[in-house]
Amino acid sequence: MIELDNIDKWYGSYHALDHISGRVAEGEVVVVCGPSGSGKSTMIRTINRLEPLQGGSIRIKGHDVHTQCPNALRAGIGFVFQQFNLFPHLSVRENIMLSPVKVGGMTRAQATALTEELLAKVGLAHKIDAMPGNLSGGQQQRVAIARALAQKPPVILFDEPTSALDPEMVGEVLAVMKQLANEGMTMMVVTHEMGFARDVADRIWFMDEGRIVEENTPEGFFTSPGHPRAQRFLSDVTRSASPPH
């Protein structure tokens, strides 16, 4: 579904992404983790062209993303931000309907039906006419996921979806993401939530200093990581986290 081929990116003289390559197959859930500054968010943002590339290519379903019209490309990719980025002047309903109506060409009636269905799926059907300012962080993020789903994308990208949430709300968002994974959605998730990675990921990419230094299955990664940097990362993460169940 997604193919990254030797992608290279610089911010001035800082080499943010260094010859990154990887594949995400259809229906796969790939979790990208690593220390701060490793380039995880930068990489995922190059896929829907929120960040430009200096080298390499990215393909989605075989089509190079840089040859397509960016608006059409992005309408076909779901993106969930760390800061939710809901539109505060629009109701939940209007937030979700915006893309299907304005870009997808749906009628308002069709879009409304879709909105109700998606909100029910994320457990917020009763909030359809609420304003984002009146929702908790976890609720806002679930609406953001519904907004991404409204585009009916074949793949959804998540950029640290729970990092800005208070701990007690992380679970409700991860539950929605797990449900999507079980339904066969292709997902790439940048996250620090190792529990989610262990339970839901098909593969884990560990990044450090702009490179993917380790690619492994969850069992392989958590029990015996190969790369010394990955080993150090895991010991730092598990030292502060609660023991696995």
Place this chain on the structure above:
Amino acid sequence: MLDILSNYGVMFLVGSWPNGPIGGFAATIILAGLGVLLSFPLALLIGLARAGSLRWPRYLATAWVYTFRGIPLVMIIFWAYFILPRMTGVTVPAFVTALCAIVIYESAFLGEIVRAGLQGLPAGQTEAARASGLSYAQTMWNVILPQALTNMLPSLVNQFVSTIKATSIVYVIGVQEVTFAAQQINSIELNSALQTFLVLAAFYFVACYVISSLAQLLEQKLARKRLGLA
């Protein structure tokens, strides 16, 4: 001072109407209001250009803003008085000349307010809109402008107050607004200059103070609403 007000109050308010065109403070408000209203579309384009990523529109808009913020309004009025009849081939009434000058002048200031409003929104709003496939125009129309325009409202109202004060100079080309009326009254009542001009000042003071206070209330109301979103 009350004598001046009671004898000439109507003249201060509406000039020589109904025996002539609308003048006095009514004309001042109309001139200022029309000026800001007509200038706003232009200001919107300038603000969008200044905040946008296209190079040449940004350079041109920046040059426009620096130019019209750097010269006195009275010079712009003189330019307008000189150029407009040559451009259109007909005699242009003073009111129209003044209006054109004010529209151009205000476009630079309103343009900066628009720019600040656009740049004041978090980048995440544009990113989220673009990430869901909306084009630049759709993003502006549905997401950015509704929020930015609301945020700009107090500054726009304050600029309207500035415009009211700015119109006080246009009497030099014969526009019959309230300062013109005061000059006329002064030439009739030769020994009451202080009272006449203090009454003139009072008209502006009351209007500007009231409208500025409204802008402040609006600002507080918006700030409270924004905190609810935090």
Place this chain on the structure above:
Amino acid sequence: MEFDWGFLGTGNYAQKLATGVLTTLELFGTAWVGGFIIALLIVALRAVPFKPLGMLMRLFVEYHRNVPTVVQIMVWYFGMPQLLPDDLRMWINRGQSEFLFATVALSLNVSAYFSEDIRSGLRAIPHTQVEAGRSIGLSAVSVMRYVTVPQALRISVPPLLNRSLILFKDTSLAMVIGVTELTYQVKAIENLTFRSFEVFAISTLIYLACSLLIMGLGAWFGKRFPPAFKV
């Protein structure tokens, strides 16, 4: 439309323009310095805990912010002589009263805005700075002098600069009472030579050059003395 720049060589038009620029700069300079000193006075007076004084200062500021500058000039030039005793009025009429009244009006006008800009800069400095200053033994006045005011001024510089630019442009308003600054001269030369475009163009460039200079000065000041405290 043909242009003739030669008019500058004939008569004393170039000299008129030069006088105009000089008068503009004199008006600007005098009003700026006077305005700044009066602004500091206002700020000091408003710090005094005497309510009627505070209200008087507030009235002063509001008057100068809500009445157009040209009207303020008119009140001074046309109105004030009425209040003066006859011999003083005669003495003033004999001299350069226009420049005097324009300067007074512009100084007071800009002082109102300057005082507000300075006050908001002072308000932006958190009280902890004062506490820190006092706890190293500085007196209240010394704290103001070495801790508060230097920081406050840096924050105030952008609005002060903006207002200085407006003051510079407002000098053109003095033409309505006959002060021979640049715009007055432009109008005079236009009436004599009918070379409207040329003389407008030259004066526009002069105003632009001065404005850009003021803005550039501000940018330099902002880089050299950045607000040390991130508000």
